[in-house]
Amino acid sequence: EVQLLESGGGLVQPGGSLRLPCAASGFTFNIYPMSWVRQAPGKGLEWVSAISGSGGSTNYADSVKGRFTISRDNSKNTLYLQMNSLRAEDTAVYYCARTVRGWYFDYWGQGTLVTVSS
């Protein structure tokens, strides 16, 4: 059974940093691209970033480019999102999602809430 479990969310001040891990199990992690998708309270879905199976290729939404870094440790079956220079508008539930070429997300984690506030 495919499982994705995000953690690391919480309250952080504007300008602060946070790292979100996503632990994966139930599939061969290193052959799948992975993505982060977020959802601000009461708003729609917003794709944040994606990484190839090897970790050698990454993509970012313009809204987070230069501030967020996606990475993965295939030896630990874990995806990461390093978030720096956080802003109030980054407040959202962050989901990790298994990504399939042709671009769709077939499995999602339960999400972790990040609140940026002073």
Next chain:
Amino acid sequence: QSVLTQPPSVSAAPGQKVTISCSGSSSNIGNNYVSWYQQLPGTAPKLLIYENNKRPSGIPDRFSGSKSGTSATLGITGLQTGDEADYYCGTWDSSLNAYVFGTGTKVTVL
């Protein structure tokens, strides 16, 4: 502001059919596969349709997808109260070099 436009809401009685449109452009829907996601209240999104019209295992055939030009459509037949949810389309945008989601549609069963 999303580049994929969906109606904010649609509604119908139990057993009826609803369709949800997703309008884009040649840089996204026109040249890439579309997928659809269902988000029940308080839960993570779930894949409903991928590659325009394919259903993952376990998704009933009441759900269908189609694409024509720069628009896509999700259809739900035999509407059930359990179908009340937000629905999102999504696709890669080759100009933005980013994945884009639609604005989302709330389905209400009357």
